[in-house]
Amino acid sequence: MxxxxxxxxxxxxxxxxxxxxxxxxxxxxxxxxxxxxxxxxxxxxxxxxxxxxxxxxxxxxxxxxxxxxxxxxxxxxxxxxxxxxxxxxxxxxxxxxxxxxxxxxxxxxxxxxxxxxxxSMTNPFKILYHILNAFFMLYLQQVDTIADKFQDLEGQVFKWPFENDIARQVYRMKQHLHRFRQIIEPLDALITKMEDPDFPYKDEDISFYSQDLRNSYNRIVQALDQFSGSFDGIFNLQMSLKADHTNTIVKTLTLFSVIFIPMTFIAGLYGMNFKYMPELNWSFGYFYALILMFGVGALLAFYFYLKGWWGRSKKQK
Incomplete structure (x- = not known):
């Protein structure tokens, strides 16, 4: 005591x-x-x-x-x-x-x-202020901890966009933010009561102390609101990176398919069992077919390169 x-x-x-x-x-x-x-x-x-x-x-x-x-x-x-x-x-x-x-x-x-x-202990109001201020300092430390966690997750998204644990961590942090908000919100009513000029335990410096508590409260609430949107942004960013990578894979497979379609057509054309096909009797017919197929494939690949669909052309660089 x-x-x-x-x-x-x-x-x-x-x-x-x-x-x-x-x-x-x-x-x-x-x-x-x-x-x-x-x-x-x-x-x-x-x-x-x-x-x-x-x-x-x-x-x-x-x-x-x-x-x-x-x-x-x-x-x-x-x-x-x-x-x-x-x-x-x-x-x-x-x-x-x-x-x-x-x-x-x-x-x-x-x-x-x-x-x-x-x-700092001359009356009950000042005792209340210092107790509440100590709690707000704890809350602000947690805000800094959450900010560090956010930066860590943001870096992980770009390093390992397919890591499923990132989404789990975001979900857990969203739960922590919700509980944090439930803890901090009831203090609004207490600070409002302390700001009341008719507060029974008021001090001559009531406006200074209550305003200091109000500023700390507003800072924490604003940070929690910002964190909520920021963690949503990390989750959406990971989904976008996953979708972008998936699109790149699909595009690559599509380009390979387009290149091999004419080669498959040529192979199928000369694989038909017709009696009169002059190229089948050529001495260099086999090499002719290979050159034709790979030539068409190379031309298509070069065309895709110029368009920037496969890699980046010098013009785009």
Whole structure:
């Protein structure tokens, strides 16, 4: 528990609070298994509905306000994009956070920042701001991770356009983006409430802090929208490259077929069993037929080359 002493302007770290603290601000950060460490006088004032949700870290993101009690849940994102939930309650000058052990590192950094700069914990609003800002920093790190993944997939498409795993990775990233959007969207309502001039835990610098959170939120949402279209573009690009390569193969086979059609015709013509075919009695009839067939094939191939249908002519280069 951290207590900001208004008279001294310093922060004290306490294990328990037996009586209510009226001056300053108090931040109580508890593990899910430490629900019995919640001060009894505070537990008695919490609304039963909010109390039930406070220790339910598996629920969907929620925002609720009853009289002077503000409750909401936040979801952090792990390195593998797994969601990690925590709940926050603001009641009078107290801020209570309930979290799982895998979020201790994040909240330890917040605690250190409060101890180093006591003025950042003068009231519940500032405590809320720094907690939310720490979560937004996590979200922005994930945005950078997704951007790196996008660039990696973009390079893979041109190296291995027929690799089916690329499409699978795109599909998985689209799923991650959808979950990310579900996590970030509920914060819009909370930031809107904090921007309200009638917000009960407001600070004299409320506009600055709320605008900073709003800018971070807008940046993340815009990035997610852009990523959604970008991953669709990677998938469509791979499909286009596959189709283009398939067209090249079909064109090559078609050109070979066109070249061999007249050669097949000539072979079939001289293969007919008519009695009077002068060329069959020529001494060089066989060589004549070969030269004729390969000559026609070479002329057709050269014609295709000049047209740019097979390779590229000097003019096109």
């Amino acid at each position: 951290l207590v900001y002493n208004e008279s001294t302007g310093e922060i004290e770290e306490r294990q328990e609070a037996g009586v209510p603290i009226k001056d300053g601000a108090v931040w109580i950060c508890l593990n899910l298994e430490e629900h019995d460490r919640l001060p009894s006088f505070l537990e008695q004032t919490i609304h039963p509905h909010i109390k039930k949700k406070l220790f339910d870290l598996e629920s969907i993101p929620t925002l609720a306000q009853l009289k002077n009690q503000l409750f909401f849940s936040l979801t952090a994102i792990g390195k593998d994009l797994t969601p990690i939930n925590c709940t926050i309650l603001v009641i009078e000058n107290y801020v209570v956070t309930i979290l799982k052990s895998n979020l201790f590192n994040l909240f330890s950094k917040i605690k250190e920042s409060f101890i180093e700069t006591p003025e």
